[in-house]
Amino acid sequence: MSSMNKLSATIRTFHSSAARFKKNVEFTAVRYPYLKRGNYSFLSDRHLGFFQSILSPHQVLTDEINDLSGYNVDWMHSVRGSSRLVLRPKTTEEVGAILQYCNAQNIAVCPQGGNTGLVGGSVPVFDEVIMSLGLMDAVISVDELSGIAIVQAGCVLEKLETILHLNNLTLPLDLGAKGSCQIGGNVATNAGGIRLLRYGNLHGSVLGLTAVLANGQIMDCLSTNKKDNTGYDLKQLFIGSEGTLGVVTQVALHCPSKPTSVQVGFFGINSFDNVLETLRLSKQNLGEILSSCELIDQSSLECVTSQLKLKSPDLVNHFPFYILLETSGSNADHDAEKLNSLLEMLLKNGTIVDGTIAVDSTQATNLWTLRERIAEALASEGYVYKYDVSVPIRQFYQLVDVMRARLEKLPIRCCGYGHLGDGNLHLNITSQEYSSELLNKIEPFVYDWVSRQRGSVSAEHGLGLKKRDYIEYTKSPTSVHWMRRMKKLFDPNNILNPYKIFPGTLNE
Ligand SMILES: O=C(O)CC[C@@H](O)C(=O)O
Ligand SMILES: [Zn+2]
Structure with missing residues (x-):
């Protein structure tokens, strides 16, 4: 065996391999014509000069064709920003210096890990500066006895798993994207995957983390204690925050035996x-x-x-x-x-x-x-309307049947698959190309259906840009109100990953 x-x-x-598929074209402006750029500073030579003064040349990328295109577009080729600058910090302190400057200068920032997200959360919407964590990829320590690994945010999941295996440990999460996704991005999106049934989600496995706040302050929550009841557990706020409350730079992970x-x-x-x-x-x-x-x-x-x-x-x-x-x-x-x-x-x-x-x-x-x-096969088939929902286990497949009946006779393929053990259905509908008419037949119907089952409109992929308008189909208005208050508290100038998670603007 x-x-x-x-x-x-x-x-x-x-x-x-899927990165080569270009079929799923839709792009931000087509689907989100109502989006308006926030009142942020445009990138100037003075700003660029500052970043060049604190970072090495290979940490500051500005070549639109050769450097920026891959960072500006998501894996699905459905959301594309127009950032003119990618910054690649190597330390938590560099992340701090960048954010402190951006906050003072009113420059919007889009933090990015492996850019494997499916809801447009990891790419800019307009010209946000991209902060890529890819150079922070060190595994700092692995302790077999306690089962604790401390790792920098940009470490690719597969690399981390290989090192853990050498120490008779394994990762509590596993994803199809493990060859390119990064642990910081996984934490920031509370990525689920195929082992969640056994090991639970990252809210349980992350023992500690370091996060840099919007004003550049470094919040050291890098505890390795399995038990710690000293007041509020602030690290939990960053797990699943999709880069809107701070930038995760280091993670302490509890790893099961291999x-x-x-x-x-x-x-x-x-x-x-x-x-x-x-x-x-x-x-x-x-x-x-x-x-x-x-x-x-x-x-x-x-x-x-x-x-x-x-x-x-x-x-x-x-x-x-x-x-x-x-x-x-x-x-x-x-x-x-x-x-x-x-x-x-x-x-x-x-x-x-x-x-x-x-x-x-x-x-x-x-x-x-x-x-x-x-997911890759679907992407190569044409345009994909993707839904990642939590539903009560007995209703797991009902939505697929309902959608097939609703879209009967249309030239589409409707697929249902996913993490049955967790009640997490991936409903995917493919058509030759993007059609707003078809989209209107699917949404908000799907979200309404999920909401009536008291499910979640995003089980594991997050809200990002693509699902943000549907947050209230799962979260109560009171919850959303306090989420907005929290965002305002941590990031009063709304420089961190704006246009994500919340519909409208934060001032609405
Ligand atoms: O593309 C999807 O719908 C799901 C992707 C991923 O979460 C998976 O479980 O394969
Ligand atoms: Zn999945």
Whole structure:
């Protein structure tokens, strides 16, 4: 059976190849014609001179074609800003000096990690100065005994995982974008991913962090204590703040022990009731070794196999639903036996119709590839309307059915997949190209539907620019009011990632 090391070495690099896809064109001005640039200073030679005086030449990028284009556009090629400057600090102090200056000079700043976000949160909307954390990529310390790693914000997730594995530890989060996303960006967006079912989200795994506030002040919350009840836990404010309250520069992460046995199963299922029963029985029978439970519907599997020329697993038939299960444990024989007897039981009682268990790391990788490259496959198909929602588990697939009925006869593909174990559905609708008519058929209907289930209109991708107008479909007006107050308190001049999270302007 496969080991985690082998698995990790081969899986998931979709962002590097997908970056070449240019089909998903929409761009900010088309979809957001009502957006107005805030009253910020324009970049002048004097400003540039200041940044050049405190940073080295390779930390100040100004060449529009050769340097800036990749920073100005998001991975989906759907939001594009027109920044004229990328700053690449190497230390927390440099971040502090930059922000202090920008705050004093009324210059807007867009903090950026690996730029793998899906809601337009990590790219400028107008000409905000981009602050890229990519040069701050050091792993400062890893302690196997306590399971604590301290790392700079710009460290790419995959690099961090490789180093953790050498210390018999692993990351509490895993994403398809791990080859290019950065831990600071993950923390700033409270990224979820495929292990959340097992290890919970970053609000639990981040023990401490350093954040630089809008005025340049360095807030040292870099605690490594697992227990600390000395008043308010301020670090939590920065986790999921999408760079609007401060710039995260260092993170102390609690890392679980590295599993030595990883098993992957793939099941074909005839009805959504049986999908739910599979989840229930998997939880009951696998217990704590269950580390992922992902749903893929037939439409998603069809898309990923046809667009990326991948082979479907060897099952007897096509099914409306597939579940990908992963276990992570420390005893290969025990874990394999558990998964095999689950498979037998599910087949025998008719909950699943067919299933396969990976016999080696190549097969496991191939199964994961089918799940993790769906986003890339969708992007290569045409324009993608993306929804990342939390819904009560029993209603997980209803929204997909409702949307198919609503968009019947239109030339679209409607896919439902995602993190079933967490109630996090990825609903994606593709069409040949962007159409505002189609968009109006989908939104705000989708958000309204989710709101009526008391779900979340953004489960793990954040609000960024694309979802900001829908915040009140999930958060109460009182919550939004206090969020705005908090933003005003931390960033009174609204220089940090403006136009994100909140609809309108902060003065409204
Ligand atoms: O593109 C999407 O909708 C989901 C992307 C990512 O969160 C995933 O789980 O693959
Ligand atoms: Zn996801």
